[in-house]
Amino acid sequence: MRKIIIFSFLAILGFSLYLIYYPINKKTKVVEIPKNISAKEVCLLLQKNEIIKNSKFLELIIKITDSESKIKTGLYRFPAKISYYEVFKILISGKELLIKVIIPEGYNIYQIAQLLYEKGIISSPTLFENFCFDREKIRNFLNNGISMEGYLFPDTYFISKNGKILQIVKLMNDNFKKKVINKLYFDIANSKLSLNQIVTLASIIQKETYNKKEMPIIASVFFNRLKKGMRLQSDPTVIYGIWKKFKGKLTKKDLETYTPYNTYKIKGLPPTPICNPGFYAIYSVLHPAKTDYLYFVSTNKGYHVFSKTYKEHLLNVKKFQKKLHN
Numbered sequence: 001m002r003k004i005i006i007f008s009f010l011a012i013l014g015f016s017l018y019l020i021y022y023p024i025n026k027k028t029k030v031v032e033i034p035k036n037i038s039a040k041e042v043c044l045l046l047q048k049n050e051i052i053k054n055s056k057f058l059e060l061i062i063k064i065t066d067s068e069s070k071i072k073t074g075l076y077r078f079p080a081k082i083s084y085y086e087v088f089k090i091l092i093s094g095k096e097l098l099i100k101v102i103i104p105e106g107y108n109i110y111q112i113a114q115l116l117y118e119k120g121i122i123s124s125p126t127l128f129e130n131f132c133f134d135r136e137k138i139r140n141f142l143n144n145g146i147s148m149e150g151y152l153f154p155d156t157y158f159i160s161k162n163g164k165i166l167q168i169v170k171l172m173n174d175n176f177k178k179k180v181i182n183k184l185y186f187d188i189a190n191s192k193l194s195l196n197q198i199v200t201l202a203s204i205i206q207k208e209t210y211n212k213k214e215m216p217i218i219a220s221v222f223f224n225r226l227k228k229g230m231r232l233q234s235d236p237t238v239i240y241g242i243w244k245k246f247k248g249k250l251t252k253k254d255l256e257t258y259t260p261y262n263t264y265k266i267k268g269l270p271p272t273p274i275c276n277p278g279f280y281a282i283y284s285v286l287h288p289a290k291t292d293y294l295y296f297v298s299t300n301k302g303y304h305v306f307s308k309t310y311k312e313h314l315l316n317v318k319k320f321q322k323k324l325h326n
Contacts, residue, residue: 034073051087103154116159150196184283
């Protein structure tokens, strides 16, 4: 009888350990654990999202270990093929705690670095900037690339608080390859421009307008100017070239200051993108409108007016931009 009891105990123990450590979920999933909910509600939430199969079993583990107060709220990534025990450890350690980060279209490396810093994901904006401008560190992402500018796709990300800069850059660059390279592969391959030229021109268009309907028209303006040997004369390129010194208002002195990005001074495109453009800005470079426009000016109402001659452009500037630059 005693042997039967011991055997039964060992069998139950063995089965319990098997359940604790046996892989349960098939796919990696992200689930938010809200504030002020009980361990039971947490377990039910995970069962509903198919992270676990039996909420009672995980609830029992939490009760036995007296860990209900240790459960950390927030956004969690639960990797595929983890066990009940690993789910339990994630909940109480915050190991897979994620932070939601929205990278807007048109953000440059400096802005992304600052945003990641403010979210508590990185310890210093400078560390992120230095990585993205280090040719040796980025050679795995870009062939002969000068920087990661333009290749960190603007999107919504869920990033681990303990994530390394290398992992963050890889996440954003992999997304660029998925959302841009894969979708526009043949357009890019058939273009007369290099990928760097495509993304650089797209980045200027992105900074000139957020109106997607205007992007192909602005693309046509820049192509028309390039064909005629005219300078692009885009204010956002000037700002990027003096980013660390820029005070928020472009001056005549800024326009006259030479940098490799000042398109009032240089002919053609800058050496790199000036921000990270969205899909439609890149698409507009590959599919520009057919126009004879050479100029455009903002109305300050979310759209631009376009003109074919400099005389017409000056009239538009006078009408819409009484004081374009001080």
